[in-house]
């Protein structure tokens with residue numbers, strides 16, 4: 001078993017940052033260096049002011065404070081970090097391709113390949129290379145081939161070690177994982193990594209599999225989770241028409257131990273960097289193998305999610321007498337879920353875009369998301385010019401300002417603080433009738449109606 005004294009992680013993002021911080025905390029004898037091509041991001045990780053870390057996760061700042069510049073380092077010097085380490089995690093992003101073959105479906109592996117080539121160029125000693133990014137099945141084959149054809153007689157072992165952390169609870173998920181999955185074909189390399197996790201994870205929770213099972217398990221886990229949300233969201237629409245209440249249905253089926261209670265919260269639609277990307281990926285792989293029924297089956301999870309987002313904004317517009325033109329609509333929440341500043345694939349982006357296309361004026365408040373991010377999310381869609389987005393979308397620093405003179409409030413993220421607002425005060429400041437569209441079912445219908453709101457939730 002290789003004794004690991006130095007770890008390098010390429011990619012200081014939502015996955016690399018928290019994962020390495022926890023590994024460093026639990027393995028004080030290992031030097032962990034996180035590198036990134038983005039110098040600004042590295043500078044933010046090194047900022048003395050811990051509120052300026054590039055990623056917000058409960059509990060993260062405290063661990064960074066404890067370990068940074070002791071055995072956790074952030075750097076842009078990728079080559080040195082690779083050269084010094086016995087183990088290298090690849091934790092760069094693998095977005096859905098926006099060009100060429102597989103556009104809109106396949107994962108773009110160019111960053112992964114760049115990393116592999118970078119490692120091949122720089123390495124002078126044996127390395128264990130760990131895929132942390134979510135990758136299509138058999139990506140390890142490509143990495144292997146690049147590394148093994150360098151001709152410099154270095155031994156490379158490839159492991160797949162997908163993360164199962166959810167944003168907002170990343171630190172907790174890392175500290176108490178249901179399981180850690182390590183796929184590989186070298187028992188020695190697998191045990192080197194198992195030892196690192198063994199510093200805090202019980203051995204029976206560390207699963208060893210072959211490379212391909214590990215890669216496919218990650219895609220499968222995300223597909224199953226997303227499928228549950230799309231399933232309950234499909235039922236939510238039926239509830240609205242039949243008088244059933246989706247919360248009651250979810251509770252009733254969730255108490256069946258075969259089904260379980262988690263991931264049954266009806267919502268305006270799932271977001272985040274993983275679900276859509278990973279399912280598209282699965283669909284693409286299935287199509288590549290000509291498994292059209294398999295591809296169609298999983299694709300429907302995405303189509304249902306698109307429908308749920310669209311249905312939410314359609315209902316809002318319809319309720320506001322079929323027009324939102326010139327009306328102010330307040331969006332509470334922009335992040336794809338609470339306790340994170342991540343907005344990738346957030347339902348709020350699509351709902352806002354639809355409302356803007358209907359000429360609404362949108363005012364956004366999110367406790368952790370900046371106006372720069374909100375504008376760039378909208379600009380990325382390319383529906384209208386940057387100037388128009390700037391003109392039509394206002395970002396404010398408190399919810400009361402967002403609601404002032406608004407015709408409707410749409411709740412897009414389930415931030416806890418939304419429950420404790422002075423809703424009486426908000427009601428008074430709004431245009432009447434004052435509408436609330438609760439895309440997360442977090443407010444109490446009876447309480448809101450007692451204040452005077454016209455309240456609409458999902459599936460009720």
Ligand code: UDX
Pocket residue numbers: 010011012013014015016035036037038041091092093094111112114115132133134163273274
């Ligand atoms: C990403 C993927 O979204 C996820 O599927 C995978 O499981 C892990 O990687 P995340 O950490 O959330 O997750 O991505 P992101 O926050 O974008 O971080 C990736 C980082 O890699 C960025 O900071 C980027 O600058 C960096 N990067 C990218 C490199 O350092 N080198 C590259 O060649 C490409």
Ligand code: UDX
Pocket residue numbers: 163164165166167168222225229262263264265266267268269270271272273274275336337338
């Ligand atoms: C997910 C997986 O949970 C994690 O294991 C994987 O490693 C990465 O992808 P993440 O995207 O961070 O994590 O968040 P998650 O908590 O899974 O939520 C995804 C989306 O589904 C969010 O928009 C959330 O609001 C939504 N959701 C979740 C629902 O709408 N209803 C639910 O019941 C649960």
